[in-house]
Amino acid sequence: MxxxxxxxxxxxxxxxxxxxxxxxxxxxxxxxxxxxxxxxxxxxxxxxxxxxxxxxxxxxxxxxxxxxxxxxxxxxxxxxxxxxxxxxxxxxxxxxxxxxxxxxxxxxxxxxxxxxxxxxxxxxxxxxxxxxxxxxxxxxxxxxxxxxxxxxxxxxxxxxxxxxxxxxxxxxxxxxxxxxxxxxxxxxxxxxxxxxxxxxxxxxxxxxxxxxGRIVHHANLEEERRLNRKFIELETDIDGTPLVEAAQELGCECALAGGRRIKMVLNQQVEIRRLYELAAGCGIQIQKLNYKRDSLEDIFLKAMENGNGSLQTRL
Amino acid sequence: MAVYKRGYEPYEGELTPEWSRFLVIARQAYRRVFESRLLVSYLVLCLICPVACALIIYLPHNEGALQMVSVGDLITIEPGFFLKYMHLQGWLGFILTAFIGPGLISADLANNALPLYFSRPFTRTEYVAGKMSVLAILLSFITWIPGLLLFAFQSYLAGPKWFWDNLHVAYALFVGFWVWIILLSLLALAMSAWVKWKLAAGILILAIFFVVAGIGSVLNEVLDTRMGSLINVVQVIDTIWSSMLGLASRSGISPANAWMSLAAACALCLHLLSRKVRAYEVERS
Structure with a gap:
């Protein structure tokens, strides 16, 4: 093109x-x-x-x-x-x-x-x-x-x-x-x-x-979507704290919600398979895994909140 | 491939010259003008006077006619004859302008069409020129074109001496009518642009001629002056035409003042047009 x-x-x-x-x-x-x-x-x-x-x-x-x-x-x-x-x-x-x-x-x-x-x-x-x-x-x-x-x-x-x-x-x-x-x-x-x-x-x-009257955000939606592939949500069968600690040691950013729900930004080098291995090592079963995509609505709302053109951290 | 089977495709053919595009407006307008029987009838009516004038010019040169009519009854073909012709055709032109002029821009403003024009390689000047050409071409057909034909006819019948002695009449017919056409067109377009409602624009055009002329007369009476005639369009144009034909005007204003008044009126119309003929108006708060 x-x-x-x-x-x-x-x-x-x-x-x-x-x-x-x-x-x-x-x-x-x-x-x-x-x-x-x-x-x-x-x-x-x-x-x-x-x-x-x-x-x-x-x-x-x-x-x-x-x-x-x-x-x-x-x-x-x-x-x-x-x-x-x-x-x-x-x-x-x-x-x-x-x-x-x-x-x-x-x-x-x-x-x-x-x-x-x-x-x-x-x-x-x-x-x-x-x-x-x-x-x-x-x-x-x-x-x-x-x-x-x-x-x-x-x-x-x-x-x-x-x-x-x-x-x-x-x-x-x-x-x-x-x-x-x-x-x-x-x-x-x-x-x-x-x-x-x-x-x-x-x-x-x-x-x-x-x-x-000002540009608060300029995004390539395709690129944003590609980046968002590394942004995931997990649900475990028991308390996910050991998995969170293990993932953080690998350089992933994690947040635990309600003990069993984890939001995670994967380190670029970490593959999804490695997460399953970590979970198995901790005796935890991953019951649900979603790639979370920022919808345009999320991007828009963040841009409206910031108003200075830079996006805040996704978590 | 049939048109209905084609999808969207870019245009790669030739384009028309940029200078000629303003005439698209006139062409489109004429399709509608000539759909109206009333307007077509009126245009035909406007040509009756030139035909009658041609007869009057012809009569003194026809022996049979001369035997029936005494020479004293015949109208002399001199500048005064052409001034009367100009007045008559000028009024007919004014009525035609009052018919067609009000809807020229007001309809586009009312339907928000100006952004459609100006989002194309088409300037505001071209738009105004296009709208003016609608009136200018029609008015030409009932004013200076038959006027010059009458002059040529009289010159043909009366001989070269008459032609050379009265060449300024041809100049007056051409330039004088063009001044009138430009003034009428600008006034009509300015009123049409100022008032979105066609009927109101038509009333405004009539008001400029009759109400303002009345105000001018009142000013003349009250202030004991002739300067009130400067806002009377008819007297202004009569002064200009008379001076071009080498005749004295009854208006009492000098040709220089008449020209200045005319220039001021045109400048005011252009100013109104430049304010109103825009894709979008900025609302002042």
């Missing part, structure tokens, strides 16, 4: 009426699907809007695929597809006309725009309803049209701002499936902005967590 950074933030600061909204953001992200997480008002949408050139940075800058958003905005926008958070459409058009119009504004010749409008609408699942007026669509259908207009011109990077907002569970699953499918297609990167952890967890492998 291309390892060129998708987005590079360099001391990016945005102020509205003197109030700092994005505070000195500096980070480089290069994942195929990047999640932007944070509570309401954290600055997620502002960051996306700034990257699109809607807001002027008061300090610093950002680059998208190496193109400066201050100096080369037109080029940046030509690479991007944007699905806005709020209702956005052009009245009096049917879906084909609307998506075609958006394609033409992106520079597609009329015939190509028309062909790709049909294609995009079939792709998002609106093929049969594509000649209906946008005003007659349900909310979920309009979300899909917004996705279609974002991909009609074949962008390299797709900004999805709260794409599952207001969708019922079935429509949400459909949207997530679509996003995952788009992600698989060669060359298309996704920035998914959401306050729904599940959406980000299902679609993204890299996540930026924002709080009060």
């Amino acid at each position: 291309d390892t060129q950074p998708v987005i590079e933030l360099q001391g990016l600061e945005v102020r509205f009426c003197g109030r700092v909204i994005l505070d000195n953001l500096t980070r480089s992200v290069s994942g195929q699907a990047i999640g932007l997480l944070g509570p309401n008002g954290a600055g997620k949408s502002t960051l996306i809007n700034t990257l699109l050139g809607f807001y002027q940075p008061s300090r610093g800058t950002a680059r998208i695929f190496g193109h400066d958003i201050r100096m080369d905005l037109r080029r940046v926008r030509s690479l991007i597809g944007y699905m806005p958070e709020n209702e956005a459409f052009i009245a009096g058009m049917n879906a084909v006309e609307f998506v075609r119009y958006m394609g033409e504004l992106s520079g597609l010749p009329p015939d190509a725009a028309l062909e790709r409008a049909h294609q995009a609408l079939y792709y998002v699942g609106l093929g049969e309803a594509r000649y209906r007026k946008l005003e007659e669509y349900s909310y979920g259908m309009r979300q899909l049209v917004r996705l279609a207009q974002a991909i009609v011109h074949g962008p390299t990077l797709l900004f999805l701002d709260e794409p599952t907002n207001g969708l019922d569970p079935a429509a949400r699953r459909r949207m997530i499936r679509l996003i995952r499918d788009i992600r698989k297609r060669a060359g298309l990167r996704i920035v998914l902005c959401s306050h729904l952890l599940r959406d980000v967890e299902e679609c993204c492998e890299e996540v930026l967590i924002l709080k009060k």
